Amino acid sequence: xxxxxxxxxxxxxxxxxxxxxxxxxxxxxxxxxxxxxxxxxxxxxxxxxxxxxxxxxxxxxxxxxxxxxxxxxxxxxxxxxxxxxxxxxxxxxxxxxxxxxxxxxxxxxxxxxxxxxxxxxxxxxxxxxxxxxxxxxxxxxxxxxxxxxxxxxxxxxxxxxxxxxxxxxxxxxxxxx
Numbered sequence: 001x002x003x004x005x006x007x008x009x010x011x012x013x014x015x016x017x018x019x020x021x022x023x024x025x026x027x028x029x030x031x032x033x034x035x036x037x038x039x040x041x042x043x044x045x046x047x048x049x050x051x052x053x054x055x056x057x058x059x060x061x062x063x064x065x066x067x068x069x070x071x072x073x074x075x076x077x078x079x080x081x082x083x084x085x086x087x088x089x090x091x092x093x094x095x096x097x098x099x100x101x102x103x104x105x106x107x108x109x110x111x112x113x114x115x116x117x118x119x120x121x122x123x124x125x126x127x128x129x130x131x132x133x134x135x136x137x138x139x140x141x142x143x144x145x146x147x148x149x150x151x152x153x154x155x156x157x158x159x160x161x162x163x164x165x166x167x168x169x170x171x172x173x174x175x176x177x
Contacts, residue, residue, distance in 0.1 A: 004148050005158045006165075013162065016126050016142050017169030023098050023124065024174060029061035031093055031123070033085040033114055034102030037156045038128075039066035041102055045163040053167040057175040063092060065114075085114035095122035100163075103127070104155040106134020106145070115139050128162060130155030 006013075020030060030049060032042035042064040049062035065088045066072070075084045089099065099118045103111040106129035115136060118125050127133065127140035131150040137143055146158045 001146065001148055001154050002158050002161050005144075005146055005162070008147070009144055009162070012142055012144055013165050014169070016144070017166050017173065019124060019126075019142070020098055020166060021170045021173040023096060024060050024170065026096060028094070028096045028098065029063060030098045030100060031063055031065055031089060031118075032100045032102065033065040033088075034111060034128075035066075035108055037152065038102035038104060038108075038111075038159070039064070041128075041156060041159050041163065042066050042100070044160065045100065045167065048163070048167045049170075053164075053171050055171050055175055057171060060170070065089070065092075082109045082113050085110050086117040089114050089117040089121065089123065093118065093121050093123045096124075097121075098124045098126065100126045100128060101136060101140065102159060103134065103136060104130045104146075104152045104159075106130070106132070106136040112136060112139065128159045130158075 034042050046062040046064040049060040065085050072084050075087050101111050101115050125140040126142045127136040130146040133145040146155045
């Protein structure tokens with residue numbers, strides 16, 4: 001699965017990594033979001049940028065929108081769970097930022113709604129999906145779809161591989177000596 005994904009998406013991974021590196025260099029940030037295991041992946045990738053990946057370098061601004069339990073629960077309570085990421089995008093996102101939207105099905109309503117909010121704010125969007133990309137396939141600027149599987153575990157394993165590839169390429173583009 002992973003080898004097939006890398007063959008299919010080598011060019012997109014290079015393009016996405018160049019975009020993220022360019023936006024970091026310009027002072028923009030990366031916003032990441034998803035549900036369940038995808039929420040954990042969002043946190044994992046954000047931590048790789050904020051701390052370090054494989055080389056010593058300055059921290060890079062990345063925020064997982066899955067970690068603020070007060071924001072998540074107040075938005076879900078006062079509005080809807082479908083709004084938990086979109087409202088955070090509206091509050092924290094600025095034009096030129098990059099959003100990584102993670103949904104194994106590509107149809108999670110709160111992820112789709114957040115991508116719509118990103119588009120309105122001129123935030124670049126990258127979709128990590130599976131099984132063909134679902135609704136996100138036609139909404140994001142760059143699609144990284146694990147098209148060969150509908151199994152959540154295999155899709156998530158491949159998503160973290162994609163996240164690590166992006167982290168490494170960004171590090172190399174910005175800080176390789």
